[in-house]
Amino acid sequence: MARIDSITLTPFEVPLASPFRIATMTNHSANGVFISITAGGKTGWGECLPFHAINGENQATVMASLRTLAPAIHGEDSRDLRRLIELCESILPAQTTAISGMDMALHDLAAQRAGLPLYRFLGGTKRELPTDLTIRILPPKEAAAKAKKIIDQGHEAIKIKLGDSPMNDAERVATIREVAEDAILRVDANQAYDRLTALHLLESIADFDIQFCEQPVKRHDYQGLAFLHQNSTVPVMADESCFSPSDAFALLSHNCCNLINVKLCKSGGVLRAQEIASITQAAFGRCMMGGMAETRLGVTAAAHVASSHSAFHFFDLDAHQGHKEDVIDGGIQTVRGSVVLPEKAGLGARPKQEFLDRFETETLA
Numbered sequence: 001m002a003r004i005d006s007i008t009l010t011p012f013e014v015p016l017a018s019p020f021r022i023a024t025m026t027n028h029s030a031n032g033v034f035i036s037i038t039a040g041g042k043t044g045w046g047e048c049l050p051f052h053a054i055n056g057e058n059q060a061t062v063m064a065s066l067r068t069l070a071p072a073i074h075g076e077d078s079r080d081l082r083r084l085i086e087l088c089e090s091i092l093p094a095q096t097t098a099i100s101g102m103d104m105a106l107h108d109l110a111a112q113r114a115g116l117p118l119y120r121f122l123g124g125t126k127r128e129l130p131t132d133l134t135i136r137i138l139p140p141k142e143a144a145a146k147a148k149k150i151i152d153q154g155h156e157a158i159k160i161k162l163g164d165s166p167m168n169d170a171e172r173v174a175t176i177r178e179v180a181e182d183a184i185l186r187v188d189a190n191q192a193y194d195r196l197t198a199l200h201l202l203e204s205i206a207d208f209d210i211q212f213c214e215q216p217v218k219r220h221d222y223q224g225l226a227f228l229h230q231n232s233t234v235p236v237m238a239d240e241s242c243f244s245p246s247d248a249f250a251l252l253s254h255n256c257c258n259l260i261n262v263k264l265c266k267s268g269g270v271l272r273a274q275e276i277a278s279i280t281q282a283a284f285g286r287c288m289m290g291g292m293a294e295t296r297l298g299v300t301a302a303a304h305v306a307s308s309h310s311a312f313h314f315f316d317l318d319a320h321q322g323h324k325e326d327v328i329d330g331g332i333q334t335v336r337g338s339v340v341l342p343e344k345a346g347l348g349a350r351p352k353q354e355f356l357d358r359f360e361t362e363t364l365a
């Protein structure tokens with residue numbers, strides 16, 4: 001038995017180096033919650049990083065959710081991974097960010113107990129994880145300067161946020177392509193457009209060799225996504241439209257897309273992210289592993305999952321890059337554009353103690 005004998009919750013804030021503007025919101029800091037779960041003398045760590053405009057959760061709702069979930073799993077056998085995650089889902093099915101932190105900490109514990117890095121515990125193989133870096137909505141000149149910097153750092157892919165206006169978007173993409181001739185360019189509209197505007201915009205940038213466009217239409221506009229999947233020369237990828245394995249199944253079986261962006265805070269953690277990957281692979285599609293504005297802890301968990309499943313072909317593991325401060329010990333490193341996983345058992349990462357000490361920690365013991 002490895003009973004869960006202590007759970008801690010630490011709400012935290014990390015300022016961003018500059019405001020991050022996308023179609024749906026502008027962020028100035030990353031406000032999340034770190035969770036630790038202790039069982040059998042080992043401690044697993046998890047992170048919840050909510051993005052309210054995307055999943056309706058914020059730091060306050062995540063704290064309230066975790067205060068509801070923690071007593072339900074306290075005292076339970078931490079080895080019952082799936083049962084405990086299903087228990088959390090049965091209590092608060094829509095609070096995927098909150099559940100993702102619980103799931104992450106439980107997986108960290110399980111992999112530590114097995115003495116394996118998480119990606120190996122999940123059946124994965126060490127692989128190359130070339131990540132893009134994202135350019136937020138910026139004036140064309142600034143966007144081009146940022147693109148040059150990204151190429152100089154050794155990244156082969158650039159992700160460009162859209163959603164300003166179709167004209168500005170097209171101009172920004174053209175300016176970036178001029179300075180990044182050989183780069184892989186991906187774009188992400190974050191639900192900004194209706195299907196016809198999106199089609200015109202995608203046709204106007206298709207000549208710039210765009211790998212795919214994430215979420216051109218509203219989250220629930222499955223028909224719009226299907227229309228673009230059938231009519232646009234730029235492939236479309238579902239992001240906000242796909243939270244759960246059931247979402248992935250519906251999108252793929254209704255021919256709305258064959259590309260899915262998986263994020264732990266949308267899927268509710270590692271377990272369901274792997275299920276989405278398997279469903280996508282079974283439907284002959286491909287996945288990207290992405291994130292919101294997580295610290296290096298959350299991005300490390302995402303990188304372990306990305307390494308664990310061959311459905312992942314694209315990597316958007318740059319969530320922490322805009323943070324003013326690195327608040328994590330251990331974890332991934334980004335070397336010449338590729339993410340390198342730690343080889344320690346479990347996640348191989350945890351929040352720095354001196355960072356945690358700056359905030360109030362709640363303990364359920």
Ligand SMILES: [Mg+2]
Nearest residue numbers: 188214215239
């Ligand atoms: Mg996206």
